[in-house]
Amino acid sequence: METRDVTIEVLRYRPEQDSEPFFQSYTVPCEEHWVVLDALNYIKDELDRTLSYRWSCHMFVCGSCGMVINGEPMLSCKKFVRDFGDKIRVEPLSNFPIERDLVIVQDDFMEKLSSVKPYLIPKEERSIESGEYLQTPAQLKTYKQYTMCINCLCCYAACPQYGLDDKFIGPAALALAHRYNADSRDVGRSAREDVVASHEGIWECSFVGACSLVCPKDVEPAGAIQQTKFTSAIDYITGMVSGGGKK
Ligand code: SF4
Ligand code: SF4
Structure with missing residues (x-):
């Protein structure tokens, strides 16, 4: 399967060790049909098991994977990586305290x-x-x-x-x-x-x-x-x- 390298910049924050949030970059070989959630799952499975985020259904039904992607709130399971350039910035939803990485306090x-x-x-x-x-x-x-x-x-x-x-x-x-x-x-x-x-x-x-x-x-x-x-x-x-x- 042909892939394209995309830099995924993810906001990280683990309150027990980070004094403030910071961005961490990962190079992810993305397939044509991937949504942003697939790229996060690749990071979790292959690159960095410490990354935390919520998701469940992968079909925009559960409502768990809302994130700010390139400045706009959206479901990461609904947005294709191919609709972005070579760099995608992923942050937790604005206006809520951060529990951990992309997980907000609800x-x-x-x-x-x-x-x-x-x-x-x-x-x-x-x-x-x-x-x-x-x-x-x-x-x-x-x-x-x-x-x-x-x-x-x-x-x-x-x-x-x-x-x-x-x-x-x-x-x-x-x-x-x-x-x-x-x-x-x-x-x-x-x-x-x-x-x-x-x-x-x-x-x-x-x-x-x-x-x-x-x-x-x-x-x-x-x-x-x-x-x-x-x-x-x-x-x-x-x-x-x-x-x-x-x-
Ligand atoms: S954006 Fe707001 S109104 Fe729309 S589905 Fe999500 S929580 Fe419900
Ligand atoms: S103030 Fe908030 S709730 Fe009211 S229309 Fe604007 S975005 Fe929607």
């Missing part, structure tokens, strides 16, 4: 994700014997796009607002809140509202749209946030008119 996102109650809150609980919570294809279509999120966090690495203020709930968690709010089987919108419509929620988003541009699954988190802003504003105005405050 705790902040996990807390934010659970704070928006990302699960179905039905009007009435059904027993398993009663069957599924049914809905029509048209009802499914209203939110299906937002179910495609794989929690890769590329959108957080691209979001300038999250970079400025890590209290911001951020694009993926807010898009997931919208996914459930828009689900005809769900009545949890008011239970999510305190977090979603807080200062750290949708109103913190400046709608630059960088999140949607980098999303590998076309989730459009920026669009989801704008739709949530619209419904929250309508709720507020309705509450003012009826004298009942927010719903």
Whole structure:
């Protein structure tokens, strides 16, 4: 198999021995069909077993291998080496603390994700014997796009607002809140509202749209946030008119 030598510059940081992150270069004989993750796996298998990074499925489903490649957040299993020149720079996702090499600390996102109650809150609980919570294809279509999120966090690495203020709930968690709010089987919108419509929620988003541009699954988190802003504003105005405050 014909190969091409590519220099892979990887950000290294092992907190027990490195005072600060630094770049380490590896020469990798890349095959035509390789994605960047294949090059990292070659380094791990053949050149340097100490390199740490996350991956699992190699088919952009698990969301584990988000990294900054040549300055842009993306899945390393989705980007072909042949689309780059002879040098590729690989860094951990921006805006998160580094745990080790390309592995980031995800705790902040996990807390934010659970704070928006990302699960179905039905009007009435059904027993398993009663069957599924049914809905029509048209009802499914209203939110299906937002179910495609794989929690890769590329959108957080691209979001300038999250970079400025890590209290911001951020694009993926807010898009997931919208996914459930828009689900005809769900009545949890008011239970999510305190977090979603807080200062750290949708109103913190400046709608630059960088999140949607980098999303590998076309989730459009920026669009989801704008739709949530619209419904929250309508709720507020309705509450003012009826004298009942927010719903
Ligand atoms: S649209 Fe909002 S969430 Fe998306 S990158 Fe911009 S500020 Fe961040
Ligand atoms: S919205 Fe897109 S970029 Fe953000 S975590 Fe989900 S799949 Fe990744």
